[in-house]
Amino acid sequence: MAGAAQPGGRGGLAVQAVLLALICLFCIFPFYWMVTTSLKTQAVALQSPPAWLFTPTLRNYTEVLFSDNVGVSLVNSLIVAVSTTVLAVVLGCPAAYALARFEFRAKKELWFWFITNRFVSPVVLAFPVFLIAREVGLRDTHIALILMYLTFTLPIVIWICTDQFRSIPFELDEAAMLEGASQWRIFRSICLPLAMPGVAVSAILSFIFSWNELLFAYILAPKNAKTAPAMAVTFMEGYDVPYGKIMATSTLIVVPVLIFALLASRHLVRGLTMGAVK
Amino acid sequence: MTARVPRRTILAFLGPSVLALLAVGIVPLGYALWKSLHDFNLTRIARQRFVGLDNYVTVLADPVFWAAVGRTAALFVIAVPIQIALGLMIALLLHRPGLGFLKTFTRLSLVLPMATTYAVVGLLAQVTLNQKYGVFNQMLGWLGIAPINFIGDPRNAFIGVIFWDVWQWTPFVALVLLAGLSTVPPEIEEAARLETKRWWTVLRHVQLPFLIPSLVAVLILRTADTLKLFDMVFTMTRGGPGNATEFIAILIERVGNRQFDIGLASAQSVILLAITIVLARLYIRMFYREVR
Numbered sequence: 159m160a161g162a163a164q165p166g167g168r169g170g171l172a173v174q175a176v177l178l179a180l181i182c183l184f185c186i187f188p189f190y191w192m193v194t195t196s197l198k199t200q201a202v203a204l205q206s207p208p209a210w211l212f213t214p215t216l217r218n219y220t221e222v223l224f225s226d227n228v229g230v231s232l233v234n235s236l237i238v239a240v241s242t243t244v245l246a247v248v249l250g251c252p253a254a255y256a257l258a259r260f261e262f263r264a265k266k267e268l269w270f271w272f273i274t275n276r277f278v279s280p281v282v283l284a285f286p287v288f289l290i291a292r293e294v295g296l297r298d299t300h301i302a303l304i305l306m307y308l309t310f311t312l313p314i315v316i317w318i319c320t321d322q323f324r325s326i327p328f329e330l331d332e333a334a335m336l337e338g339a340s341q342w343r344i345f346r347s348i349c350l351p352l353a354m355p356g357v358a359v360s361a362i363l364s365f366i367f368s369w370n371e372l373l374f375a376y377i378l379a380p381k382n383a384k385t386a387p388a389m390a391v392t393f394m395e396g397y398d399v400p401y402g403k404i405m406a407t408s409t410l411i412v413v414p415v416l417i418f419a420l421l422a423s424r425h426l427v428r429g430l431t432m433g434a435v436k
Numbered sequence: 437m438t439a440r441v442p443r444r445t446i447l448a449f450l451g452p453s454v455l456a457l458l459a460v461g462i463v464p465l466g467y468a469l470w471k472s473l474h475d476f477n478l479t480r481i482a483r484q485r486f487v488g489l490d491n492y493v494t495v496l497a498d499p500v501f502w503a504a505v506g507r508t509a510a511l512f513v514i515a516v517p518i519q520i521a522l523g524l525m526i527a528l529l530l531h532r533p534g535l536g537f538l539k540t541f542t543r544l545s546l547v548l549p550m551a552t553t554y555a556v557v558g559l560l561a562q563v564t565l566n567q568k569y570g571v572f573n574q575m576l577g578w579l580g581i582a583p584i585n586f587i588g589d590p591r592n593a594f595i596g597v598i599f600w601d602v603w604q605w606t607p608f609v610a611l612v613l614l615a616g617l618s619t620v621p622p623e624i625e626e627a628a629r630l631e632t633k634r635w636w637t638v639l640r641h642v643q644l645p646f647l648i649p650s651l652v653a654v655l656i657l658r659t660a661d662t663l664k665l666f667d668m669v670f671t672m673t674r675g676g677p678g679n680a681t682e683f684i685a686i687l688i689e690r691v692g693n694r695q696f697d698i699g700l701a702s703a704q705s706v707i708l709l710a711i712t713i714v715l716a717r718l719y720i721r722m723f724y725r726e727v728r
Contacts, residue, residue, distance in 0.1 A: 177529055178542045185545040185607060188560050191571055195563060207574045249453040256449035261438040268454070270720055275461055277716035279664040281685045282705040285692045286467035287460075305460050312453055331439065341445050370553040372667040373685075377693060387555040391671055394562070401563055408556040419551030426547055427611045431653050 196405035218406035231389035242307035250315030258323035311364035322356025363429035472702035491703035523609030546607035558671030590680030616650030
């Protein structure tokens with residue numbers, strides 16, 4: 159596709175550049191505003207019209223981290239997101255391998271069922287799980303959240319890794335089988351190492367989705383296991399809304415996830431569409 | 437290529453994840469189904485009793501439920517076409533040759549909104565849309581528009597939700613459509629461009645057929661996500677003012693978590709689930725035909 163085929167030539171290019179810059183501005187401006195607001199004192203944050211130039215302060219960060227328990231909630235988020243990701247990978251990889259490599263009845267149905275979970279709204283599961291967790295003493299624990307997050311992390315891992323395993327040449331398996339290797343051995347020593355890129359992508363996506371989750375966290379973990387997004391919600395309660403603190407907390411929540419998202423940027427769309435779009 | 441292996445091996449590989457998903461996905465659903473047949477309110481647990489399909493009758497006859505369904509549909513019908521129109525324009529811009537660095541930068545910028553914690557988007561909305569202190573009202577002021585009460589006024593709050601939904605998901609639509617555009621064989625596109633200079637003609641007759649799968653994916657996933665929509669609206673308006681932004685997931689949360697009526701909330705959930713499963717089947721049928 160030569161540039162000559164485009165109308166307008168240099169003028170068209172300038173228009174394109176301006177439009178692209180506007181798109182970037184549209185995407186990035188809210189983050190700029192979030193970070194600058196997080197550096198404002200409450201008095202500056204409540205200036206009308208809003209201030210664009212001011213003396214920045216880190217007080218919001220020290221306050222939310224050390225006196226408002228946001229630090230603790232970030233640790234909770236980290237524990238939950240990492241654990242559920244590890245669990246999803248450990249459970250999901252063998253399942254994905256089986257779906258990619260083995261022949262068995264009802265395989266299609268099983269695969270459908272795994273993927274269908276991507277569509278189920280957490281609100282459907284939240285109340286029954288709340289009641290069950292109360293019965294079995296798992297209310298307000300990390301474990302309850304870690305397990306519930308499997309409803310969306312496991313399908314992601316299974317989808318992406320099934321695809322990845324399928325792309326590994328079957329001849330490798332056949333050669334190993336002739337050598338007398340067991341299926342487990344083939345999975346562990348041959349296919350899994352080759353599937354690592356897919357495993358990594360699915361792990362990053364699982365982490366992002368778990369880290370971002372609010373509904374389960376809000377209903378299942380009101381206090382001790384409270385995660386960061388649920389913590390941010392509590393700031394909205396009450397009359398005097400502390401804008402600086404809310405934006406400081408938001409920044410702390412969003413930054414890690416954005417870094418991961420940029421790392422996996424090529425695969426994010428694939429993950430969000432469960433691979434329908436490559 | 438697949439191998440025939442003993443049943444024991446298959447079970448060993450698949451068993452753990454099947455059991456895990458049964459425990460966290462199906463058991464709670466069974467429980468919800470069972471509770472949906474009961475008059476069960478957490479404020480009077482002792483008076484729990486079996487009422488058959490009464491909750492379903494109540495839900496289906498409840499104007500509040502249908503209003504939430506209607507609102508959810510309205511959000512979809514307004515926001516998704518905007519996302520598709522803007523997303524298509526962005527995708528076409530990124531598909532044009534030239535400006536390599538700026539395009540890479542734009543692509544990375546597009547990743548940010550859709551990865552942002554949904555709850556944080558709601559908080560951002562609160563801060564930027566505030567009538568007195570919000571930066572968006574300041575910007576409207578530069579255009580000579582008087583400050584708008586976005587959060588406190590029913591209609592404006594709905595517009596606010598649409599705006600932020602568009603902000604978060606237009607990039608996603610753009611990247612999906614961009615992926616679709618790249619499936620058009622270059623020689624066909626090139627030949628078409630030699631025929632006509634109008635981008636519209638190329639889009640309509642050459643690119644659109646290749647975009648259909650992406651568009652269907654966008655429609656189904658946006659439907660599913662609109663039905664799920666909770667976090668952003670909850671942190672932004674809590675479904676208010678009044679019921680103005682009470683979408684279906686928010687309604688169920690209110691009934692279950694703030695009115696403690698688990699029986700009714702369960703019935704609503706089951707209805708929502710039924711809609712969801714139909715959608716999911718549709719999506720899977722369309723996109724995973726190759727799975728055997």
